[in-house]
Amino acid sequence: xxLTRRRSESAPVNATRPSSALxxxxxxxxxxxxxxxxxxxxxxxxxxxxxxxxxxxxSNPQIVVNLLIDNAHLVVLAVGMTFxxxxxxxxxxxxxxxxxxxxxxxxLAQSGAxxxxxxxxxxxxxxxxxxxxxxxxxxxxxxPFIATLAAMFLARGLCYVISAKSISIDAPFFTVLGQTRLRxxxxxxxxxxxxxxxxxxxxxxxxxxxxxxRTVYAIGGSEASSRLMGLPVARTKVIVYAxxxxxxxxxxxxxxxxxxxxxxxxxxxTELDAIAAVVIGxxxxxxxxxxxxxxxxxxxxxxxxxxxxxFDGSLTSWWTKIFIGALLLIFIVLxxxxxxxxG
Amino acid sequence: MTLLKRxxxxxxxxxxxMLVALLVIDVIAFPGFFTIQIREGALYGSVIDILRNGSPxxxxxxxxxLxxxxxxxxxxxxxxxxxxGAVAAAIxxxxxxxxxxxxxxxxxxxxxxxxxxxxxxxxxxxxxxxIQPIVATLILMTAxxxxxxxxxxxxxxTVSSESFGFLGSGVIFGVPFAVVAAAVTVAFAGLLTRRTxxxxxxxxxGINPRASxxxxxxxxxLLILVYVFSALCACVAGLILTSSQTAADxxxxxxxIELDAILAVVIGxxxxxxxxxxxxxxxxxxxxxxxxVTTVYTVGIPPIVTMVFKAAVxxxxxxxxxxxxxxxxxxxxxxxxxxxxxxxx
Numbered sequence: 030x031x032l033t034r035r036r037s038e039s040a041p042v043n044a045t046r047p048s049s050a051l052x053x054x055x056x057x058x059x060x061x062x063x064x065x066x067x068x069x070x071x072x073x074x075x076x077x078x079x080x081x082x083x084x085x086x087x088s089n090p091q092i093v094v095n096l097l098i099d100n101a102h103l104v105v106l107a108v109g110m111t112f113x114x115x116x117x118x119x120x121x122x123x124x125x126x127x128x129x130x131x132x133x134x135x136x137l138a139q140s141g142a143x144x145x146x147x148x149x150x151x152x153x154x155x156x157x158x159x160x161x162x163x164x165x166x167x168x169x170x171x172x173p174f175i176a177t178l179a180a181m182f183l184a185r186g187l188c189y190v191i192s193a194k195s196i197s198i199d200a201p202f203f204t205v206l207g208q209t210r211l212r213x214x215x216x217x218x219x220x221x222x223x224x225x226x227x228x229x230x231x232x233x234x235x236x237x238x239x240x241x242x243r244t245v246y247a248i249g250g251s252e253a254s255s256r257l258m259g260l261p262v263a264r265t266k267v268i269v270y271a272x273x274x275x276x277x278x279x280x281x282x283x284x285x286x287x288x289x290x291x292x293x294x295x296x297x298x299t300e301l302d303a304i305a306a307v308v309i310g311x312x313x314x315x316x317x318x319x320x321x322x323x324x325x326x327x328x329x330x331x332x333x334x335x336x337x338x339x340f341d342g343s344l345t346s347w348w349t350k351i352f353i354g355a356l357l358l359i360f361i362v363l364x365x366x367x368x369x370x371x372g
Numbered sequence: 373m374t375l376l377k378r379x380x381x382x383x384x385x386x387x388x389x390m391l392v393a394l395l396v397i398d399v400i401a402f403p404g405f406f407t408i409q410i411r412e413g414a415l416y417g418s419v420i421d422i423l424r425n426g427s428p429x430x431x432x433x434x435x436x437x438l439x440x441x442x443x444x445x446x447x448x449x450x451x452x453x454x455x456x457g458a459v460a461a462a463i464x465x466x467x468x469x470x471x472x473x474x475x476x477x478x479x480x481x482x483x484x485x486x487x488x489x490x491x492x493x494x495x496x497x498x499x500x501x502x503i504q505p506i507v508a509t510l511i512l513m514t515a516x517x518x519x520x521x522x523x524x525x526x527x528x529x530t531v532s533s534e535s536f537g538f539l540g541s542g543v544i545f546g547v548p549f550a551v552v553a554a555a556v557t558v559a560f561a562g563l564l565t566r567r568t569x570x571x572x573x574x575x576x577x578g579i580n581p582r583a584s585x586x587x588x589x590x591x592x593x594l595l596i597l598v599y600v601f602s603a604l605c606a607c608v609a610g611l612i613l614t615s616s617q618t619a620a621d622x623x624x625x626x627x628x629i630e631l632d633a634i635l636a637v638v639i640g641x642x643x644x645x646x647x648x649x650x651x652x653x654x655x656x657x658x659x660x661x662x663x664x665v666t667t668v669y670t671v672g673i674p675p676i677v678t679m680v681f682k683a684a685v686x687x688x689x690x691x692x693x694x695x696x697x698x699x700x701x702x703x704x705x706x707x708x709x710x711x712x713x714x715x716x717x
Contacts, residue, residue, distance in 0.1 A: 165690070169694045170696045175638065178634070179683050181683075182680070182682045183684075186681070186682070189676040190680060193676055293676075298514075301513065301514050345521075345522075345526055348518065349518070350514055350518030353514055354515025357511050
């Protein structure tokens, strides 16, 4: 970035027209709204190009769909997390709430409750949990980090209250949905992917075209200004945490289709994956800038790392964590540079 | 009345009250709770168990207190525990005579050196690059367990060294080594920050980093120092945990310990906003957590359910400490006083 700038400054005479094109590219990168997403998209393309050059079978479009099949729950979690981080908050409870949802689904399904009751019950209870967190954060001024930490402890504890052992699910509704493969343009897709894509589209519309969505961005920009402007800050902040709770519950339901079991220790550390996906997807941790589409790209980047490591075979799975950490670092430093330029 | 008010308004009052309440429950549920026996030159009893099992969390919480005092937070302590344990275990496993004191010393010194590097890394991200502490330490939290796995080659390394075992199960004058280590950590932190100006510098950085830099405090170095201290505490705790489990488990050593440590600090009355801290509060906080765990055990509730209780305690303590709660309560009292006045007139 500094290199391009220096060049355009040192050669101002003959570079009037070409530099405007250069400048617009440079501005796109330096813009906190688009820059990180462009970088993420380039990274994804680069990773795929590398994969295709190294391994046969990587160019199969089904690989991309498989990324979504394996990470449908993470996509949904990342959508909820995007809302929270856009308001400059953070939600550490998503992994634990996901686990709680799988436990509820498994135990209720095994006791013979119909899916039409189980799934709404899960979604309502996780949304209420999120709502309570939102109330703690906004009305009692407790740092989001701590309030969601308490929710995380609570959800994990409740998992163990339900059962310390893994419960398998053989209720027909779950097994059928878990095994269904829909054909779509010659690709095989699970119902979970369709749910995840639907959630992404709804979130996109809400964030871009509704008053609520604009308030979310405004709060992330400056909460004090939003309040002075008369925006419904309290309501929006509470709802944002409720959305994250809802998404965690839904992600849990999708996860049960994937694993067909509930276990109290599932998804330890998934909150970090969700945060990493959101950050890599270009949402600023200080709030105000970012998009759901970026978070989906972030999830795809994480999934691609995993796939590349699986294809490689000689690298072991813990390298995934190190790579995710390294990427997180790179993107946070990038964010820092962008916000510095803005300031 | 005024004395009562002065006592109840002390920051240590609520955590101490909680600790006493828990201990009272314990004595009622389990009459022999305070009995301490001496067996083979070592002290035994529930109280000693609380102290011993709580000491790794306490040590980490002391480091965390200083970090939080600078407006920071260190999420990577659990991973540092795992890395320290993995480094020590790998060295002991690779040495020709694992039982010798020399091997253990080499293992400990190497683990400490590695942890210092990790502390400098965290501190540099926060102080030099200026990344928010939650995020900066999140990186090591994510990647750290991967690094620990890399060191242990993805396996649980069993450590059967006699001299290394002393860290986890040894006793000094009847007191478990872990408790002694925790006491030394508290004393060291106390002397360093309360007998020198360092504590004042830390608090001033926590209140206003820019103003304290203007006043000539080298905030950058100070921050790095604080994160190094936190990593050192995590390293010692990790070594003790690894030694008492006689195995280095990259996935589970120190899992969730950062949350317990933060909880201890919060219960102890240190504000997460930084600027003011209480080492004694943290000591009491860590004891409250460990007593809670032990109480849940003795009452007969499955130990794993303690997380629900911890959640309740975090929520209750945070709500009690929140200035907003006091505001709401005051408003409610005023309204009630007003309405009784109106009613009486």
